[in-house]
Amino acid sequence: MITAISFDVWNTLLRIDVVFKRLANAIAILKDMTPTEVEAIIRRVYRKAKELRLYVTDSYEVTAFPARSRALLASEIGIDVDELQSMIDMTFDNIDLNNILYEDVKQTLEFLNSINFKMGIIGNTVFWESIYTRELLERLGLNTYFKTQIYSDEVGIFKPDKRIFLEFCRRLNVKPFNVLHIGDNVVEDVGGAISSGMKAMLIDRLGIAKKQAIPVIGVFIAQNLLDVLEAIQILDKESM
Secondary structure, three states, X not given: OOOEEEEOXXXXXXXXXXXXXXXXXXXXXXXXXXXXXXXXXXXXXXXHHHHHHOOOOOHHHHHOHHHHHHHHHHHHHOOOXXXXXXXXXXXXXXXXXXXXXXXOHHHHHHHHHHOOOEEEEEEOOOOOXXXXXXXXXXXXXXXXXXXXXXXXXXXOOOOOOHHHHHHHHHHHOOOHHHEEEEEOOHHHHHHHHHHHOOEEEEEOOOOOOOOEEEHHXXXXXXXXXXXXXXXXXXXHHHHO
């Protein structure tokens, strides 16, 4: 029976495109480029960084990965790393709190909390350290819903490594088969959760994949978080 739920953050709870657009606007002014040009570079380097981290296994390299990713982005844009760091700081200081949170998040968290699900975060980091995400969740008033937050740069492990999922179970004192992990990445979220013995709910915010359950492997595909109760009911029934 599912009693705990872990969440990915970016593109699951929070919109990373809002951060990228504001960061691109700040850099564009500095570099005399268009925001569209800068955002294209950010997204390209983001994809490249996510590919690179699949091959990173050393815990020190995992912890240092945000700094490495920033250096890569700064090089591609043609600015100093310290300048990029300042732009990231300014971006988070002035982020639009009304637009960064998906509309279904608070309603879902309030509902799950009301029926006593244990909840937490399992997140990877790319261009910024987890402290930025933690502070943003606090500013949004979401941190109170989570009993634990686990980030790759803090524990030296990236999703989809099952160890980061099992660390979540250890902290909440639950068994993997009693946990549903929700995220937007097939490899990192679904693959990592299933490999650890958890159930998984894939969030396809773009609506490319149709809503469906694949109970035999413990996976539910949805386009928003409001389907979480349906996912729990179906996946729980299959495991009985």
